[in-house]
Amino acid sequence: MTSTASRPATARMAPAGLAGTITVPGDKSISHRALMLSALAVGRSTVDGLLEGEDVLATAAAMRALGAAITREETGAGQETGAGQETGMPVVRWVIDGVGVGGLSEPADILDMGNSGTAARLLMGLLASHPLVAVMTGDASLRKRPMARVATPLEKMGARIITRGGGRLPATVVGARKPVPIRYRLPVPSAQVKSAILLAGLNTPGRTVVVEPEATRDHTERMLRAMGAVITVETEADGARVISLEGQPELAARDLTVPGDPSSAAFPVVAGLITPGSQITVRNVCLNPGRDGLFTTLRDMGADLTVEAARDVGGEPVGDLVARASRLTAVTVPAERAPSMIDEFPVLAAAAATARGTSRFEGLAELRVKESDRLQAVADGLALAGVVVRTGEDWMEIDGCDGPVPGGATPVVTHLDHRIAMAFLVLGLAAEGGMTVDDDRMIATSFPGFRGLMCGLGARIADAV
Ligand code: S3P
Numbered sequence: 517m518t519s520t521a522s523r524p525a526t527a528r529m530a531p532a533g534l535a536g537t538i539t540v541p542g543d544k545s546i547s548h549r550a551l552m553l554s555a556l557a558v559g560r561s562t563v564d565g566l567l568e569g570e571d572v573l574a575t576a577a578a579m580r581a582l583g584a585a586i587t588r589e590e591t592g593a594g595q596e597t598g599a600g601q602e603t604g605m606p607v608v609r610w611v612i613d614g615v616g617v618g619g620l621s622e623p624a625d626i627l628d629m630g631n632s633g634t635a636a637r638l639l640m641g642l643l644a645s646h647p648l649v650a651v652m653t654g655d656a657s658l659r660k661r662p663m664a665r666v667a668t669p670l671e672k673m674g675a676r677i678i679t680r681g682g683g684r685l686p687a688t689v690v691g692a693r694k695p696v697p698i699r700y701r702l703p704v705p706s707a708q709v710k711s712a713i714l715l716a717g718l719n720t721p722g723r724t725v726v727v728e729p730e731a732t733r734d735h736t737e738r739m740l741r742a743m744g745a746v747i748t749v750e751t752e753a754d755g756a757r758v759i760s761l762e763g764q765p766e767l768a769a770r771d772l773t774v775p776g777d778p779s780s781a782a783f784p785v786v787a788g789l790i791t792p793g794s795q796i797t798v799r800n801v802c803l804n805p806g807r808d809g810l811f812t813t814l815r816d817m818g819a820d821l822t823v824e825a826a827r828d829v830g831g832e833p834v835g836d837l838v839a840r841a842s843r844l845t846a847v848t849v850p851a852e853r854a855p856s857m858i859d860e861f862p863v864l865a866a867a868a869a870t871a872r873g874t875s876r877f878e879g880l881a882e883l884r885v886k887e888s889d890r891l892q893a894v895a896d897g898l899a900l901a902g903v904v905v906r907t908g909e910d911w912m913e914i915d916g917c918d919g920p921v922p923g924g925a926t927p928v929v930t931h932l933d934h935r936i937a938m939a940f941l942v943l944g945l946a947a948e949g950g951m952t953v954d955d956d957r958m959i960a961t962s963f964p965g966f967r968g969l970m971c972g973l974g975a976r977i978a979d980a981v
Contacts, residue, residue: 522954524956525952525955525967525978526944526950526953526980527941527944527947527950527975528976533794533795533974534791534796534945534973534975535794535795535974536796536797536972538796538799538972540781540801540969541567541962542775543567543735543774543832544634544780545733546832547575548635549739550739551563551575551576551610551612552642553743554584554614554769554772555586555614555620556619556767557614557743559613559768559769561770562612562772563612563774564607564608564609565773565775566610567777568608570631570960571635574629574635575635579612581624583619588610589608589610591609592607617718618764620646621648623650626652626653627651630961631657631658631934632654632961637663637666638715639652640652640663640666640667640670640677640687641713641714641715642715643691644677644691644695645695645718647692647693648691649691650691653685653686653687654685655932657887657888658887659680661685662682665704666713667679667687669698669700670712672700673717673720674693674694674696675690677689697717697722697724699724699725699727700725700727701727702726702728704882705728705730705854707734707735710728710736713726714726714740714759718740718745718761718763718764718765718767721764722763723760724761727752731856733855733856734749737749737759738831739831742830744768745762745765746765747761748760773830774830775800775829775832775834776798776834777801779807782810783939783942783970784798784839784969785814786864786866786942787945787975788841788973789820789839790841790870791945793841796973798837802832802833803826803835807856807857808857810860817845818842818843820840821837821838821839821840823838844870844871844916845872845873846871846874846914847871848875848876849875851910853879854878861880861891861894862893863938863939865894866939866946868914869914869917870916870917870921871918874914875914875916876911877912878910880912881910886935887936887958888930888932888936891912893928893930893933893936894936896928897929897939900926901922901943902922902924920947920948921948922947923943923944923950924947924949927954929954930958933958934959934961934962934963937958940953941970941977944977
């Protein structure tokens, strides 16, 4: 998993702007779910465009340890596919032979989920309704993150989950022999918690119900429905979504194509907007309405950002994003928009730092429990860049520089957080002194090839030492 030896990297102003057409790796959320749900299907599934980042590879390893047969095949140089693979590149296909709902077997060793909160929490849901004992751990970042938010509802379903002090990993999951369905109202807006309960509900007789007061990404619901589960979504008078799953379905194996990750596309898109003279296209980006808050916000800031060739790929809305360098103005992001762009605040902060006026982001409490305390990490990094920033428990204000920020050589501390590293490297493209980060290795958890792709567009990113 992620190495503890850091490799500082620096990004500097691109003199002639960024230009080109790229595809970003497959969506991380969909990739985790594709492996987990295919492993529970009856028969053989194939997945094209799977994200081959360390987070998703941790899920693949865990599902293998639980009995699914998962292989990676290269089918030679191929035509461009809906998964965004370029002509001439080997076409990679993942093949999964499922064990059927309820068919997971006890793992022989500890399950190491690396840096991935999604892998850890969704897997805990799967384990909770199987009669087995499993021990889960993760890297130094993941071992700090809260697991009680999933352990509490899963214990109500009959599992026993013993966590390290304060609800952290490592944890031992003693799965329920006779799981019981629950109706659970989410106390935090989290697709991971919602999904963990629904995945536990798969091997639970009867109807499992999750009520989410604020809508979060719905990839689990879409994929379960496409595989034949009976899952309904109703909206209550106050806007809350009530998601009901009939337990113990037979999930049908299927051939799936994973679209590009909007949370990865966010970095080249913002880079193109804030680097003068740029025009870039990111093809094949997932535009699920639970994920597109950043793009709406950038347009509110005056960004020249358009969608071309809107289409459907594997039950998800997809399009090509075209970003042209734009003079951005400050924006206020209301709390209710936060769940649809929760991973994008670090890179939005980079955009706001170059905008004209003071931006304000609200509803940021969840940022404090991501791969790092992102609210603090962003504030500290912006201060190093010479940008004036104010924060509260769940909000942030940024005084934009109306053009390039000062920047500088002191490395931003990334705390094993891929999105902090990428956001500040992107800011380096609009920083007079460039920007340096203390470590960029963990970028491989979600965006393998980030540096090469950005340099291919014209960015200058290099080792700092
Ligand atoms: C994810 C949900 C979000 C997001 C994470 C991926 C998912 O986390 O930050 O990167 O795939 O369900 P929360 O559910 O904790 O908000």
